[in-house]
Amino acid sequence: MPIADIQTRIETACQKAGRSAASVELIAVSKVQPDARVEAVLQSGHRIFGENRVQEAQGKWPTFKAQFSGVKLHLIGPLQSNKIKPALELFDAIHTLDREKLARKLATEVQARGNCPELFIQVNTGEEPQKAGVLPAALEAFIKTCQGFDLEISGLMCIPPVEEEPSLHFALLAKMAKENGLSGLSMGMSSDFESAIALGATHIRVGSAIFGERVKPD
Numbered sequence: 001m002p003i004a005d006i007q008t009r010i011e012t013a014c015q016k017a018g019r020s021a022a023s024v025e026l027i028a029v030s031k032v033q034p035d036a037r038v039e040a041v042l043q044s045g046h047r048i049f050g051e052n053r054v055q056e057a058q059g060k061w062p063t064f065k066a067q068f069s070g071v072k073l074h075l076i077g078p079l080q081s082n083k084i085k086p087a088l089e090l091f092d093a094i095h096t097l098d099r100e101k102l103a104r105k106l107a108t109e110v111q112a113r114g115n116c117p118e119l120f121i122q123v124n125t126g127e128e129p130q131k132a133g134v135l136p137a138a139l140e141a142f143i144k145t146c147q148g149f150d151l152e153i154s155g156l157m158c159i160p161p162v163e164e165e166p167s168l169h170f171a172l173l174a175k176m177a178k179e180n181g182l183s184g185l186s187m188g189m190s191s192d193f194e195s196a197i198a199l200g201a202t203h204i205r206v207g208s209a210i211f212g213e214r215v216k217p218d
């Protein structure tokens with residue numbers, strides 16, 4: 001679907017929710033998509049993209065960034081602590097902060113560089129054993145840990161369990177953000193971004209609805 005059509009759907013969802021369309025940032029998730037599709041979206045004028053692997057992003061984004069100005073990249077997949085340096089070279093935002101060791105190492109690097117990406121804490125709202133993210137019960141303490149390292153936290157991110165109603169998880173994430181005084185909410189993907197907007201999403205991560213089905217598994 002052309003990205004302009006996604007923007008129209010975002011505007012409609014915002015109107016229904018009594019929100020301004022400017023309050024929602026569309027992250028075009030380009031992981032594993034062929035370069036030609038990504039380039040077409042860049043040509044259309046969109047500049048905010050998401051990738052879930054540092055190494056994959058390193059392979060394609062330096063070239064695109066040299067060709068198109070004003071690109072903003074969001075890391076939406078897991079970050080290994082040995083990839084922090086390259087991640088900070090490339091990404092303007094990290095959505096997957098989820099453990100103390102990562103927070104500590106990130107803080108050290110951020111201090112050395114003198115600038116910090118926008119940071120979201122990933123919350124495992126479904127408490128799924130195989131999934132990354134801080135458990136809801138541990139969130140408040142983890143936010144304090146990050147703040148203790150002088151990391152500024154913008155908000156929370158979640159990936160709801162596939163078999164559950166996503167809006168329950170969006171509502172839970174919004175509640176936890178409010179309780180902790182955080183304004184950013186990274187939630188909503190191709191199949192559910194409208195309900196995420198209704199529940200307060202500030203950042204939606206949309207891949208296949210923009211680019212088409214991913215050709216390789218992610």
Ligand SMILES: *Cc1c(COP(=O)(O)O)cnc(C)c1O
Nearest residue numbers: 029052076189190205206207208
């Ligand atoms: C792949 C991915 C998305 C986009 O998924 P679509 O269903 O293609 O929109 C969003 N968030 C995360 C964390 C992802 O890994």
